[in-house]
Amino acid sequence: MTQISGGQAAVEALKAEKTEYVFGLIGSATMEMFDALYDAKDINFIGVHDERTGTHMADGYARASGNTGVILAGQNGPGTTNLVTGLAQAKAAYTPIVSIGGALATGHVYRDAFQEVDQQALFTPITKKTWTAPSADRVPELVQEAFRVANAPRKGPVHLNLPRDVLSTQAEYGPMLPPKSYRPVGATAGPADAITRAAKMLADAARPVIMVGAGIKNTGTADRAIALAEAFNAPLVSSPGHGDAIPFGHPLNAGQTGPRGNEVASRLMKEADVILALGTRIGFNATFYSYDNINCDAAIIHVEQEPTAIGRYFPVEIGIWGDAPTVADQLRTEAEKLNNRAKAEAWTESFKAERQAFLTRRDAEANVDNSIIQPSGLFKTLRDVVPQNAAYTMDAGTLCLQATDKLNYWQPKSLFTPLDFGLVGFSFAAGLGVKLAMPDRPVVSLMGDGGFGMTTSELSTAVDYGINTVTVVMNNGCWGAEKAYQRDFFNGRYIGADISSPPFDKLAELYGAKGYRADTLTQTAEAIEAALVCGKPAVIDVMVDPAALYSFRRDSFKHRGG
CATH class of the missing domain: 3.40.50.1220 (TPP-binding domain)
Structure with a gap:
């Protein structure tokens, strides 16, 4: 038996699970865990700038690697509430993620304490299961239970709240159980x-x-x-x-x-x-x-x-x-x-x-001659230039929805999307996780300018940890799907549809990444080729025709007569 703190026990349990990466944002509520991670040489900690995007990284890593993604929100209250969108996304995608959040000290619960929120209630509807550790000696058991539940069919995210006093209390622990003793294995045959x-x-x-x-x-x-x-x-x-x-x-x-x-x-x-x-x-x-x-x-x-x-x-x-x-x-x-x-x-x-005729026609009809970049021409350029072993991540949004079946995926696990959650702001962060899982494969993340604008702070994460993905920002100056609906069903009564952004190529350079701007398809092809070998995280700001919009959910607006 060994006497260690609950925070040390949590890290020992992660080590027993052969955890390769922990994504997280440091906070005072979980200092015992972070101090234990300092000594955990087998675990790579990836410090993020937002818990939401950190969860997307864990999501992308888990999907690409087949392992469990781990996200650690170091602070109770606002640190954990930032996890909500990422965990809801992971639940819709059936991604196995173990989310760990710092929690209020048990003696302060229900006293309107600083940063108090009912985290147990908050995470219950957006995870497979949520626990709050009642005592330090239960920490390894609950961490292992979290991995078991996350990986049991059907897979999905779980969340574990670890109160401050639970993490700091010393308790006696025996050897950690090996995952094979409680994780589901084997396949099920049909009758x-x-x-x-x-x-x-x-x-x-x-x-x-x-x-x-x-x-x-x-x-x-x-x-x-x-x-x-x-x-x-x-x-x-x-x-x-x-x-x-x-x-x-x-x-x-x-x-x-x-x-x-x-x-x-x-x-x-x-x-x-x-x-x-x-x-x-x-x-x-x-x-x-x-x-x-x-x-x-x-x-x-x-x-x-x-x-x-x-x-x-x-x-x-x-x-x-x-x-x-x-x-x-x-x-x-x-x-x-x-x-x-x-x-x-x-x-x-x-x-x-x-099928062959369709593929031939798809290339022949791609608009590569217009002076303003058209989506079909951009997608053909990507098909022509991006290596066959590349993996793509995508956002929701009109341009990414158009792209999903316009690209060629030559090997399994080459496409990572928000799936049924339809999330904007997923692709770049998820791509960082995918790249960590597949370091030898090119990773290309497609986003609109709105979605990328939500997540640019993670350029620091990419640079600091040398995660060299290529992000193609399809910049049309608007929230494209919504602007298409306003155009097609609301007589062009635009409100909130147009957005402005800084030059993303220059912003990338300020972060220490590599930036490129493309106004033509020739420039786009040259930028992609250069970005793939530049040895840095790269952002390509591609100017796409703002009028090239498409209404995907026409079924939702049948009542408008469009």
């Missing part, structure tokens, strides 16, 4: 009878489609989804935000489907007679919960590790509660026993031709 029926349904289909999501992407099992698609000669589409689940170059890959996907993948979903949903909820961004985006007559086979997701939005013919790659293997094995797998040949060959 044999359901697998047999599903395989026969796919084999008999004339127009089969396999829709893959995070259950394939996050497990790094594209090869197993591809083997399944090849066995049934079926096209693959991906849910929005997971366009990298299948490598771009595979001939059965149609790309992202849905209202924000491409026309080829979206048509497949609208015409398919059998849809295998493999590790995806068939959720909002893929369908808008409407049969406008999925064939109402299609038989759906839904494979999900979260049982409450099966058939939640669309009725299914067969629901299989199981791990997506494991069920994919089961179905492929079953396919080998069947003789009529070529039934979908005409459908699949037609799709391949249509």
